Amino acid sequence: MKRSKKRIAVIGAGITGLTTAYRIKKKIEAENLPFELMILEAGLRAGGKIYTANIEGQFVDLGAESIDTRYPEGLALVKELGLENDLIYSEGDKQDIFFYNQLHQLPYPTYKGIPVNKSDIWKNKLLTFNGKLSSFKDSILPAEQIEEDLEMSQFLKRRLGEEMVEHIVEPFFSKVYASDLDDMGIKASREIIYFLEQEYGSISKGLAHHPELMDQSGNYVTFKQGLSKLTETLASILEPHIQYGKKVMEIRKGTQNTYILSINNKEEVRVGALCVAVPPTEYQNLLTEEDELNPLFSQIHTSSIGSVLFSFSKDDVPIEPKGFGVVTPRRNDSFVTSIVFLNKKWPSMQSSDDLLINVSFGRKGEDMLVSLSNREIEESILKDLETILGITRPPKYCVIKRWLNAIPQYTVKQEEEMKKITEKLHQYYQGVYIAGTGLEGFGISQCIRQGNRVGEEMVSYIKKQNCINNERKTD
Template identity: 30%
Template sequence: MEKLKRRIVIIGGGLRGLTAAYEIDKAIRKQNLPFEYVVLEDRSAVGGMIHTIEMDGYAFDVGASAFDSRRADISGFFRELGLESEIQFSKGGKLVLFDGYAVIDDGMPTYHGIPLFPNGIWQANGLTFDAKLRAFMNSLFLSKNLHENPEYSTDNFLEFRLGREVVDYMAEPCYPDNVYGSMELMPVKLFDDNLVTIFGRAHIGKNKKEQLLRFADGSGQEYTFKGGLTTLIKSLAQHSEGHLYVNQKVKSLSSVAEDLLLIELNGRESMRAGSVLVTTNPQESLSFLEGLTSEVAIPKAESTSVGTVFFKINKTAVKNPPEGQGFVIPRKSSYHTTKVVVLNNKWPLLEQAEHYYILVEFGRRLEETLIELADALVMEIIKNEVKEILTLAEEPLQVIFYRWEKAVPHFSLQQRQEMLDDDYPVDREYAKRGVFVGGNGMAGYGMENAIIEGKRLADEAIRYMKEMEKNNSPN
């Protein structure tokens, strides 16, 4: 029984779970701790939304696609894993706006499509004069700090600072739900804290040009690995070799003693543990977490499905190639496509490739109609949109469709206010039982957040297990 109490179970083999496993493994080895750990993944392979395919000698990420150097600095983690030499940075400028009728390629410096400086508003060709005037005046004279109040969403914050048109046509298309969540449901500090630094106060551009230009969209701001993001997953999985178990779906989680948990697997098998880390999406974990305690209610999330379509196209067939990395498309257009990235224009390794390789993203919150259609029909719809946007003279050589069902959980703004509390009852009550709950959307989105959260969950579990070991020691 003592051995079972020293086991840490990690539920979920995505980037969060594998990062947590790596940190726990490192702590056990370095500190010579008497603990063991296992990772349970209900799918046939680890990696979550990271999926790399190989074609024509190249690696392509068709799920999660890149890290952003303007978000949290996690470079030390890659150095520790020995992967620093495998990193490649983006090139080819930035994504430009396709409003459904024409390409709008404004020359001013932007951050996620938003002009970095007040005078850049006047160069935004897609805005009406009234919208430009409102955005300019707000950015200069209004200084209400909405970012300090969690009752206001990022959407509220940006509308107050820059106006509705800027939000709809410039910001929203450049903030995909699967990477940042919904700006309508997230407080700005949780959504993207850089927005506070850049737009949080009046006169932000004055005497700060050089400091702010480091945020500008363009070459070098995104990075991945030469062999795709699977390089990271393989490295983490290798460190946990012998501890990973796939095709293991958790059915229930319960307490069988004060410091012992029972995990029911696949309806037949079971496993006991002293501590459990939950790293799966909230809509997946809700089913087995609800029964653990009746003292608090786990927040229920609504979820969005997203998809990608990968194209291989003859270069001579593209009559309207973008000068930058590709296009983003606003919600108010008639297109289902949200982003078109010409991978040859983005990644140096593909610069001399014989064909164009294009990745299209689609799927937004409250827009589930397309994602629910049959694969062949979705591919045909997206293919026709790409043919129109790029003015293709012939059919693509290859089209591959990928669906990520219920991949992006969304919590209400009120739920977020509760979850941001330092003494959040759910965290407190579950932690008392040795259960530490994370997962996509719980404390943010994106791969950077997944690594940070995986590290935090591992630290909390190790700290808890040490305390339990101390309490159970006969000395």
């Protein structure tokens, strides 16, 4: 029993689980703590939704696309691991918008389509005169004090006008969050423009004080061998602790503040603390002993997404965007949410003889396509590419990847529901921490930030449980 009370388990070896385990391992080694770390991964590889494919010598990310450099946690971990020399920085400041059956580039500084300089709005051809005037409300209205969360669409429309949001801002936000802005909470999403508005009184003033947030070259990074370089490096460091093919089926309470994990319905292991770093849809299947938690877990909604990688001859693509790709508004009646010309975005691919185009699809209310066959997905996406880019010839090849229940939907109730979940976990499951995909913001940096925090909290908890003083000296 004493040994099991000193055992820490991390369930799931995606980027959040790996980061959590890495922080735990570092603390154990730095303080010479008598704890045993184990990582249980249901699959046969680490990385979760970070998935790099080697296709004809090109490393292509078919899950998470890149690390956003505007958030510090991702690059901080990269540098800590000594991987900064392997980084590749993006080129091109942003994607074009497909609207009114043509591509539109925003030829001025923006943040996710929002103009940094208000006067630049007069250059925009996607808005009527009244739509342009409405966008100036952001400079006039005071910052809005929000007690309860507010739909992102309502927040944005109040400050930028309906046309600006629906024609320009929505496609950039939907591309990132795979969500419906009418349901998404501005506070729950942890979107930075909310904090800028609160601090500076308007979004435009906040952006003017933070030019580093602008859409520009270098906003995104990957590695020469794709994003899997990051998770493979972490997995290599954690190799003695990772067990693959170990699916946790149930978490039960044991004696003396321990937990019993049922693995593959064949074996059991007792632990003193654990982190559940799996998709949020799995929580209610794992933690079943307290009825009060199930209704709360069911409030965490997700959407499924997918991507299709196409290779075309350059002559087969009549219309190319000025930016590194295309985003589409919801009202376009297209399955496509985002198109990225990998040859334009990543310098390492510019020498390729063919055009590599990565198409993302699926967002809340539009993820039906993910359930179709590969042939049906390919046909549907090619039909959209014909409309958007004028492509009529078949690709040289295509690779399809689906991600079921991949993206949490940051609804207006999520912040309140997460607070309730945290309180109930502390009440009924002390020592159990949830760190599912994107619960504290979507993106690799946000997942790393969550892993950093949870790792520290878990070590602090299990030290207290085992009466180990913080001043413990190394031997």
